[in-house]
Amino acid sequence: MAWNEPGNNDKDPWKKKDDKNQGPPDLDDLLKDIGNKFGGIFGGKSSKGGSKKGASNVGIAIALIVGILVYAFSGFYTIKEAEKGIVLRFGQYDGTVEPGLRWKWTFAERIIPVDMQTTRDLPASGFMLTKDENVVRVEMQIQYRVVDARDYIFSVTNADDSLSQSLDSALRFVIGDSRMDDILTSGREKVRQDVWKELDDIIAPYNLGLIVVDVNFKDARPPEEVKDAFDDAISAQEDEVRFLREAEAYARGIEPRARGRVKRMEQEAIAYKQQTVLDAEGEVAKFNKLLPEYLAAPEVTRQRMYLSTMESVYANTSKVMVDVEGGNNMMYLPLDKMMQNQSSGQRTLPESQSRANQSINTQSTAPDLSGRADRFNEGRN
Template sequence: MAWNEPGNNEKDPWKNKGGKNQGPPDLDDLLKDIGNKFGGIFGGGKSGGGSGKSFSSIGIMVVLVVAILAYAFAGFFTIKEAEKGIVLRFGQYAGTVEPGLRWKWTFAERIIPVDMQTTRNLPSSGFMLTKDENVVRVEMEIQYRVVDSRNYVFSVTNADESLSESLDSALRYVVGHANMDDILTSGREAVRQAVWKELEKIIEPYNLGLIVVDVNFKDARPPNEVKDAFDDAISAQEDEVRFLREAEAYARGIEPRARGRVKRLEQEALAYKSQILLDAEGDVARFNKLLPEYKAAPEVTRQRMYLTSMEKVYSNTSKVMVDVEGGNNMIYLPLDKIMQQQSGGQRVNEQSSTTTINPSSNSNNTAPTLSGRNDRFNNGRD
């Protein structure tokens, strides 16, 4: 039977609440009752009996789940691409983590990211005393990067500061063992290499986890009080180097030509020597062939040799001298002019002439007298 049927008023929840027929509750009692139930979920009062205990257990579970989720999400972290993370568990080194999304135990582990790929710059400068007791201001800068994250963090208190102090020490040591002229002019590269070597020697025992990539010698100058004098000295040294380079270039240009000329003269001398030797050997061979003939007929051979020699001599000239027998006259024939006139189509008798040389008339040692014509030449031949 339902509680709201007639005759069943004892089962009415509003009238029989708590075993008493009290009637419907007012609004304040209803709100208070709802508040007590929600308070029991979070461990509130004990009103409500077994129902209150059930709501309290559910609240604790919800709180625990929320706390676990919050703790889990709080443990996620990210290591950048150029970094490496050092893990500290309760303050003690526990390893390293690679770049990417990682998770840690919150409140128990701490992550220290270390940049492993970026090249860092560290300058150093100051006034320093050189070996020859001069004061010079030197500026130098090094480039370095981290290669061992654990040593970089734990070997010393501050690896960057330790490297800076080591650079100052190495720079002052090298400058103190070098002359000022070398630092300002030609010895800059040697000073740079020496500083690099000395710096690596200093930091090696400390295991800083760093590597020196490069050392740059930026500037070196004397104090302002003596700067002008040193500028003049540097200009003079630069002029000296320039003149030496120009002289070397001139020598490199002249020497090959001189050597070529010497070689050409040597080749010409050797060629002339070979020619003379061959001509002499040819003459010896020719006279050796003529010797038997000369021994057999000396006069005939001598005459033939004379005629052969005269033939060679007169073959190279266009003028002919004719000695007329029985007289003191010598006939000169200008054959070159005769040939020119014949080639021009003119008559020889009208254009050419003969000249008679009378040696006896040259009593004053002057040039001989020229006279005569073609008819006299013809009479002399007859």
């Protein structure tokens, strides 16, 4: 039988033991019962007639529950993947937390997220005095990132500002120890390296929790009032470097050719030497073969040598034939033109013909050989 069927039903959950009337419970009574229960928990006293007091206790309990839930959910927070969280408990450092979903005691703990992976930029610029007492405007930029979250937050008041002041100090120190020409031209890389090293030395004792990953030397120029003069000076220096490079290229190009000519001259000298030696040996061999013939028939050999020599001489000589027996009248001969043609022809003689002339000159020494042969015969007699 259901609890709400008519008749004698004692299964009604809303019916009290001392209540004979069957029906739904009174709302005031229900709230009063709940208030009495919570009032008993928090030290209150239940009262049958205090319905208003019970309702207020219920409201306080609900508000307390809601507050607890809000407090619990308000403690959840998220640390991003590139960050680390600094935990402060009542203002005191209590460690670091890794990326992910975390929970904290609200009002008791404070979380400071610190970006550990992003590379940050910091510029520096200004007019500075160089070693040679010139004024130059320098622009430089550094890139850095955080490596220690605790030192970054607690070592100094503001690590970024401290790094900026250290960069300005390092830059002015290096520029003040450099010459303007080096800063504007060939010494830029040295200035960049020196600034980087000086900056690391400055920030090391402060433990800023930062690391400098790069230093960029963006620009260096003189003041606008003297910019044109410095541009001319820089252009002249660039021309000097260009001329030096061209001279080096010319030297590299002409030196191999000179060495080649030297080598060729050496080879020609060696060939000329060998040719001269061989010619001399050939002449000696010819005279050695001619000597027995001369000893056997001196007059015939001498006559033959004379005729051979004269043949060679007249073969290379211009000849003019004049018939003087036909009469006493001398013919007009253009000797000047003939000699001029002869001289021009001699300039264009081939090398083989000049060598033939040299052989003729050599053969003209044949009488010396005959004299030597006569002395040889006298010695034998």
